[in-house]
Amino acid sequence: MKTFKGGIHPPEEKQLVKDNPIVDFPLSSRYHVLVQQHLGAPAKPVVKAGDEVKKGQVLSEPLGFVSVPVHAPTSGRVKEIGRIVHPVTGLLAPCIVIDADGRDEWADGLPLDRDPFAMSREELLDAIKTAGVVGMGGATFPTHVKLSPPKDKTIDTFIVNGAECEPYLSSDHRLMLEQPGRVLKGAGVIMKALGLDRATIAIEANKPDAIKLMREKAPAEIQVEALKVKYPQGAEKQLINALTGREVPSGGLPMDVGAVVQNAGTCAAVWDACARGIPLIERITSVTGRGIVQPKNIRVRVGTLLREVIDFCGGLNGAAKIIFGGPMMGIAQFTQDIAIMKGTSGVLVLREEDTNITAYSACISCGRCVEACPMGLIPSTLSKLGEKGMYQKAMENSLLDCVECGSCTYVCPANRPIVHFVKHLKALSRAAGAKK
Amino acid sequence: MISSILLLGGIGFLAALILGISAVTFAVKMDPREKAVLDQLPGANCGACGFAGCAAFAHEITVNPEAEMACPAVNEEALEAMSGILGRSLGGSAPLIACIRCKGAPAETTNRYGYVGPKDCRAAQIVAGGSKGCQYGCLGLGTCEEVCPFGAIIMGEDGLPRVIESLCTGCGKCVGACPRGIIQLIPRTGNYSVGCISKDTAKEMKPLCKVGCIKCGICADVCPFDAITVSKTTSAEIDQDKCQRCGLCVSACPTGVISALRAPQKARVITEKCKGCSICEQVCPAEAISGKVKEPYFVNEGKCIGCGLCIEKCPSDAIERIIS
Numbered sequence: 015m016k017t018f019k020g021g022i023h024p025p026e027e028k029q030l031v032k033d034n035p036i037v038d039f040p041l042s043s044r045y046h047v048l049v050q051q052h053l054g055a056p057a058k059p060v061v062k063a064g065d066e067v068k069k070g071q072v073l074s075e076p077l078g079f080v081s082v083p084v085h086a087p088t089s090g091r092v093k094e095i096g097r098i099v100h101p102v103t104g105l106l107a108p109c110i111v112i113d114a115d116g117r118d119e120w121a122d123g124l125p126l127d128r129d130p131f132a133m134s135r136e137e138l139l140d141a142i143k144t145a146g147v148v149g150m151g152g153a154t155f156p157t158h159v160k161l162s163p164p165k166d167k168t169i170d171t172f173i174v175n176g177a178e179c180e181p182y183l184s185s186d187h188r189l190m191l192e193q194p195g196r197v198l199k200g201a202g203v204i205m206k207a208l209g210l211d212r213a214t215i216a217i218e219a220n221k222p223d224a225i226k227l228m229r230e231k232a233p234a235e236i237q238v239e240a241l242k243v244k245y246p247q248g249a250e251k252q253l254i255n256a257l258t259g260r261e262v263p264s265g266g267l268p269m270d271v272g273a274v275v276q277n278a279g280t281c282a283a284v285w286d287a288c289a290r291g292i293p294l295i296e297r298i299t300s301v302t303g304r305g306i307v308q309p310k311n312i313r314v315r316v317g318t319l320l321r322e323v324i325d326f327c328g329g330l331n332g333a334a335k336i337i338f339g340g341p342m343m344g345i346a347q348f349t350q351d352i353a354i355m356k357g358t359s360g361v362l363v364l365r366e367e368d369t370n371i372t373a374y375s376a377c378i379s380c381g382r383c384v385e386a387c388p389m390g391l392i393p394s395t396l397s398k399l400g401e402k403g404m405y406q407k408a409m410e411n412s413l414l415d416c417v418e419c420g421s422c423t424y425v426c427p428a429n430r431p432i433v434h435f436v437k438h439l440k441a442l443s444r445a446a447g448a449k450k
Numbered sequence: 451m452i453s454s455i456l457l458l459g460g461i462g463f464l465a466a467l468i469l470g471i472s473a474v475t476f477a478v479k480m481d482p483r484e485k486a487v488l489d490q491l492p493g494a495n496c497g498a499c500g501f502a503g504c505a506a507f508a509h510e511i512t513v514n515p516e517a518e519m520a521c522p523a524v525n526e527e528a529l530e531a532m533s534g535i536l537g538r539s540l541g542g543s544a545p546l547i548a549c550i551r552c553k554g555a556p557a558e559t560t561n562r563y564g565y566v567g568p569k570d571c572r573a574a575q576i577v578a579g580g581s582k583g584c585q586y587g588c589l590g591l592g593t594c595e596e597v598c599p600f601g602a603i604i605m606g607e608d609g610l611p612r613v614i615e616s617l618c619t620g621c622g623k624c625v626g627a628c629p630r631g632i633i634q635l636i637p638r639t640g641n642y643s644v645g646c647i648s649k650d651t652a653k654e655m656k657p658l659c660k661v662g663c664i665k666c667g668i669c670a671d672v673c674p675f676d677a678i679t680v681s682k683t684t685s686a687e688i689d690q691d692k693c694q695r696c697g698l699c700v701s702a703c704p705t706g707v708i709s710a711l712r713a714p715q716k717a718r719v720i721t722e723k724c725k726g727c728s729i730c731e732q733v734c735p736a737e738a739i740s741g742k743v744k745e746p747y748f749v750n751e752g753k754c755i756g757c758g759l760c761i762e763k764c765p766s767d768a769i770e771r772i773i774s
Contacts, residue, residue, distance in 0.1 A: 104562075104578020105585060348563035348578060371566050401568065431567050438573040 015219060017242035018252040020388040022421045024181050024245055024342065026220060031302040031309040032184040036192055038313050039326060045087050045112045045317030046098045046353040047073060052148045053155045054080035059110055065092045068121035070293050073110045082146040082156045085293040086121075087315035090114040101338045101352045102345060109353065112317070126291035130203045138207045138288055145287030146294045146356070150279035151175065151186075151248070152339050154357035157280055161207050163269045169208050171258055171273040174201045174215040174281055176224065177241060177248030180340025183360040185298040186278045188311045190217070190224040193282060194231045200281030201236060203288050208274060211235055215278075216253055218243050245342060246419040250275045252388050264415050279359070294356055299323075305333035305363030314354050321350040323361060335369050337362040342420040374429040383422035383432060389415050393422035393432045400435025405442040413439055484512040486535045490528040491521060494599035498522050498621035512536065522546060523600070523619030546620030546635040548603070548613045552588040553645030553707055555608040558660045559583055570596075575629035583658035586648040588632050594624035641695040644669075644686045645707045651682060663707045669699035674735055674757055696755035713773045715756035721746040723768035730760035730769060 049057055055078030061067060067086040074084050093111040100107035130138060143158040163169055174197065178186040190197055197215075205213050212235045217225050220243045228238045241247050241256055251262045253275055260271040268275055276284070279297065286292040295316050302309040307328030314323060324330060337344035338358050354361075383393035391412055399408040413436065422432040488508040495503035499520035501510060511517045511532075519529065519540040526545075533540045560583035565574050571593040574580055580589050590609040602617035603624055611624075611633075624633045632647060646663035648655055655662045663685035670678040670686065677692035678699060686708065688699075697714035719730070719739075726744040738754040741747030749760075749769075761769045 104580075346563075346578075373566070400573075403570065403572070434567050434573060434577070437576050438568065438570065441576050442572065 015240060015242040016256045017244055017247065018255045018388055020386055020390065020421070021244040021246060021252070022386050022424055023243070024424060026243070027182045027302075028184050028187070028220065030182065030304070031300050031311055032187055032221075034184075034188075034309065034311050036188050036298055036311045036313050039315065039318060039323065041088060041114060041116065041118055042315070042318055042322055043114055043116075044093070044319075045090075045114065045315065046096070046109045046319060047084050047087060047112065047317035048098065048100060048353055048355060049074050049084060049108045049110065050100070051084055051154060051316070051355045051357065052082050052146075053153065054078070054082075054159070057081055057083055059095050059108065061092050061095075061110060063092055063094045066090075067092060067112060068119050070124045070295060071121040072293075076143070080156055080159050082143060082148055082158075083293075084110070084146055084316070085295050086112060087295045087317045088112065088114045089117050089119040099349055099352050101347060101355060101358070104348070109317075124291055126289075128289060128291070130285075130288035131206060133288065135207050135209070138203060141288045141291065142207075142284055145283070145292065147280065147283045147287050148294070148356050149277055150283060150294075150297060150357060150359065151277035152343065152357045152359050154355070157276065157284065160269075160274060160276070161204065163274070167269045167272070169210065169269060169272050169274055171254070172201075172205055172208055172210050172213040173253055173257060173273060173275045174213060174236075174278055175248055175250075175253060175275050176215055176217040176221075176228075176278040177253060178221070178278075179218055179243075179245045179248040180342055180344075180360070181245070182302050182362050183300045183340045184302070184311060185300045185359050187221050187224055188300075189282060189298050190221075190278055191227060194227055196282035196285050197278050198228075198232055198236060198281075199289070200283070200285035201276075202233070203284055204274075204276055204281060205235070212237065214239050214257055216241050216248075216257060218247055245421060246388055246417070249388065249417055249419055251417065264412060297354075297356060297358065299354065299358055300360040301327045301363075302360060303333075303363040303365070304368060305330055305335075305365045306361075307331050316354055316356055318354045319350070320347070320352050320354065320361065323354065324350060324363075330363060332365045333363045334366040334371075335364040337364065342424070343418065370429065372429060374426075374431060376428060377430060378428055380427060382425045382427065386421040386425045388419060388421060389417060391416055393436075396439065397422075397430050397432040397435045400432075400439050403438070403442055405439045405446065408436075408439045409443060413443065416440075481512050483535050484508050487512055487532050490524065490532050490535070492523045492528075492600070492619060494523065494619075494621070496523065496599040496621045496623050498623060511540075523621045525619075545638040546622075547615060547618050547638045547640070548594075548620065548622075548624050549634050549636045549640065549643045549711075550588070550594075550611050550613060550632060551634055551643065551645060551647045552586070552610065552630075552632045553661045553709070554582075554584060554587040554659045555610050555661075556590060557608065559587055560658055572627070572629045580630070584648060584650065584655065584662065586630060586632070586646075586650070587659060587662075589630065593627050593629075594633060597623045597627040599623060637690050640688075640690040640711055641693050642688050642697075642699060642708055642710055644688060645709060646685045648685055649683050661705050661707055664705055666704060668702045668704065669708060672698045672702045674698070674755060694755075694757050696757055698755055715758075715771050715773060716751050716754045717749045717756065717758070717760050717769050718772045719747050719749055720768045720770060721748075723766050725766050725768070727765060729763050729765065733759045733763045735759065 057074040057076045059074045068089045071086045072083050090112045093113045096111045097106040098109040139158045147157040148154040215238045219240045254273045283294050336347045416436045491504040499507045501507040565581040571589040571591045592605045595603045600617050602614045603611050606612045652664035670680050675692050677689045680686040695715045700708050724746040731739045736753050736755045738750045
């Protein structure tokens, strides 16, 4: 079975939620839609307090190419342009607060009924951007940018990422099982936008039901590949390496080796955007972990408060840590008053016994992190440089190639927060770069 | 026995000869002034001058007659000595000192979450923007103490850093290291500091910190010299040039966020010189001076705000500044 070099085998823990069908999260009375839900240039709110909005209406305008709008998750009235803690930065960030009117009415003309395969490449990209589609695996990079490679780059490979290698999470798994059509048709639209006539869907072997179903449903030009269960199998560069043998050069992007990778959830969102004009206002999220009473896979609107999501899933049960995303790369939260975003692939609630909040000690140079690193770096060296804040030296040790997957931190017997050191070094080098 | 002594002695002599010759032949020619200048520099290699270290800067300032004194850490004595060595005047800027602009010790503030990780404020800052409730306050992990090349910052028992005035050279290393920009360089002659840079309003701050600047503006109102500015979203700022060290702001501040860096100044009448003209009594804005005409006047220290107006106006130079 295909895979990459390095990586780790954390307990999968998917049994908690993988067999739970997706349930619709009921309409809330109030939504907090963060203005900045994507990586890239900011967006600017275009509504003001008191405005009536309809479901799917544009709430913010992108400022720049690498930027996307956000849309109203339901119909109602804008209460205010307020501030709420941003799940990624942890700081207060602008959000559009919408009081729902309960009618949940679509904006004029939505949803559309059009044939994306009759649309031109430019029309498709425009539809994807207008719908605010971003990478839904968690990185939230605007999808239309990834589908617009520069002229000098030839794209010959398109991979649909259904690996879902993060432990606990099953949102892509459920999506592929329950709505294979959306994923496959979305993949077809992306193939058209990229001018390709074939694609590969990559799924980790721990989802045999999804692999089987996809093989049944997929058209001839879309090939389904089962991948070895290993973390981080779903990381872009590792996925490309496993499937094509190509290695993305240091400092490069997948497009440098002619590849584009899109998450399965993103494909579904692309289909909605192109075929029906529906913007990205809801997503499938796994609410899981032993700290939550009823783990569920929910279809939830962007802007729903975490507090409501937790209540919907039966409340907390001895929770010690709440994470947006998976246990390996997710971001721990300190409050329940935060909103679900486009990139929230999971809400993970860990109990004390599932976490490891203890002090770290000195590096014993055992080399386990070196074996685990899927990027072929030497994490032990980076961590030692991190302790001293020596970012220039770390840059010489390929600091910027680290994808922060957390494999090194997972295997470290000295419990060293290696990814934290790497993030620290990257922040230092950014700050030094900004000063110049 | 003898032969071994001679042999070893001979080898030693030969080696000494080779070393001696090469020391003369291959000597690196160095301007003797450069060595003298280097001796005057602090030797901390802090990099604040923009050069790779004290030696690199000493070389630059010796060989380049245009080079200016870029070391913020030299004292006046050393500056004078260097000017003498190089035979030209090295203009130095007014000496600065680091000033910690946060009084929010852990006992006075709240936390959003418990932080576990590297003991470095910059590393703590990237975890959801720092654990402290106030996003402007000191994280207290001692990165400033760590980076100070002069050992001039120590973390106090209350969890906040302290600047040791006698050791601080104003190099600014700590300023660059603090992820929250709490440390500022102020003139060494600065009188007061406001221990808060929060932009939060009083309402926003209340649940986060008991000792921050609540932007009430009382300090700006009581200041007789217009040296303090404060707005709803900016903490009080003291213009150290305008400040006359009267100390009214310190006693008026309801949260005690303004601290005196040195004791307030007062005026004192030199009894032998005073002719009893009463001008001082008339100009005093604080009604602190009283007396009888043609007899020596006296200053009520409790009322005196140290503004110095009387000193300026006294025709017989009979009033002096004292440190209270």
